[in-house]
Amino acid sequence: MPELPEVETVRRGLDKHVRGCVVKSAQIHSSGLRWPFQADLGRKLTGSQIEICDRRGKYLLLHLDTGNTWVTHLGMTGGFSIDGRPAKGRQVYEPKPHVRSRHEHVTLLLCDGRVLSFSDPRRFGSMEVVDTNALALHAVLSRLGPEPIDSTFDADQLAGQLHGRRCSIKAAIMNQQIVAGVGNIYACEALHRARISPRRMACTLVRASGQPTDRCQRLAVSLTDILQRAIEIGGSTLRDFSGIDGEVGGFSLSFRAYDREDLRCRRRNCFGVIRRYEQAGRSTFACPVCQR
Ligand SMILES: [Zn+2]
Structure with a gap:
């Protein structure tokens, strides 16, 4: 999608x-x-x-x-x-x-x-x-929630959106009312880059004071970064997606977690292996070693 x-x-x-x-x-x-x-x-x-x-x-x-x-x-x-x-x-x-x-x-x-x-x-x-x-x-x-590529999007805003959310962080960032535009692929990638387990409860990224935790800071950065990177390369072109000209781009983003089941984690100095599991009916890909 x-x-x-x-x-x-x-x-x-x-x-x-x-x-x-x-x-x-x-x-x-x-x-x-x-x-x-x-x-x-x-x-x-x-x-x-x-x-x-x-x-x-x-x-x-x-x-x-x-x-x-x-x-x-x-x-x-x-x-x-x-x-x-x-x-x-x-x-x-x-x-x-x-x-x-x-x-x-x-x-x-x-x-x-x-x-x-x-x-x-x-x-x-x-x-x-x-x-x-x-x-x-x-x-x-x-x-719709905030645009993660807007210049105003930051950890404070993300913390405000995650405050009190008792679902998993992956479900939270895929919820269009919390953050707009993120689907399964970029949720998996952003969480891997931010070293956060997709199963972690969303509200644990927010301090009691409402301030973002370090994980929340990393996630805000990784969300913006991964989406902007993908835009720069013209959107990763998977399966049925084709651009306006009807031609499928030849370049797809080099994923670090998504669709990499049983492959070595791409994080430097991590010896984990990417696992796939079902989460809310969707495949989640994550490294059990470096994502906590
Ligand atoms: Zn890892």
Whole structure:
């Protein structure tokens, strides 16, 4: 499932390719994804100009000049692609017959002749157009926790989010209301880098005074660091994830714990072996020696 770095990579791709574009027409090919599409989804997109592509957690927010925002979640397998190659020195693209892919749910014809489409084979994604002014009241978006790559994110803020939480620290940082954008892969990696057991209770990273412990300090740094690193390399590209251009990147982050069951821990001077175990139905990878 795409996590913050992958969604950020898609955001950057979309912003580069479709910012300023006007949607000439919209075709909706299915009844919906995880939830049914709004009956007027196509009408709300048609005629609108995409002003800027933003992101909040794992949600893509394309602000439109109509006062609406096109909100998309990629789910497990969702992705955008653009038909029509940018021709050098030309602002208009040759309209070419668009061949709809099998799992394409939405097809937008842009004013410059290109086609922006959204496909999602497993249909765990979501898509809706909402009033931009009402975003602050949105049922999901309004409850998202802080962005771990924001300059304001630090151990104090993380401690505030973890205070009194009696779940495991791994479950806590994967809870979108505690920290936005972190999924299984980056949770495993951040905890390994911070030398924290995924099973440790979240509230033990906060002192009675509310101040962050050393572990909390390390985790805040490792979360920001791992996510920023992954963004820099264009999002690690696993299985079904593909970028805006529809091409799968050739570089994937070198994981230290994730997917490394029975392999030696990559921490210097640690002779542990990475173990895999189930935690809340998801695979957790951790070193039992250096992660406490
Ligand atoms: Zn280790």
